[in-house]
Amino acid sequence: MRIKKDDVVEFQLPVHDDVLFGKGDIISVRSKIHIYVNGKSLCGKYYMVPKQYETTDIGKEALFPHPEYFCKVCRQRYLRG
Numbered sequence: 001m002r003i004k005k006d007d008v009v010e011f012q013l014p015v016h017d018d019v020l021f022g023k024g025d026i027i028s029v030r031s032k033i034h035i036y037v038n039g040k041s042l043c044g045k046y047y048m049v050p051k052q053y054e055t056t057d058i059g060k061e062a063l064f065p066h067p068e069y070f071c072k073v074c075r076q077r078y079l080r081g
């Protein structure tokens with residue numbers, strides 16, 4: 001999958017995650033951040049409405065220092081472009 005310039009790219013936890021209910025400390029949650037392009041995660045496991053949720057402050061600046069925050073498949077596919 002190619003990411004195009006006008007695609008909506010978002011870094012989000014799966015929306016059912018506890019972080020939505022105010023328990024979220026991003027470092028301790030078990031689930032990984034998935035990378036969504038136009039509402040579909042790159043790993044193909046999750047869908048969401050683009051721009052509907054803001055589940056994390058973590059974005060692409062964390063891809064290299066903190067690979068453990070991310071879904072492995074999403075991260076690899078994102079980096080491959």
Ligand SMILES: [Zn+2]
Pocket residue numbers: 033034035041042043044045071072073074
């Ligand atoms: Zn993923």
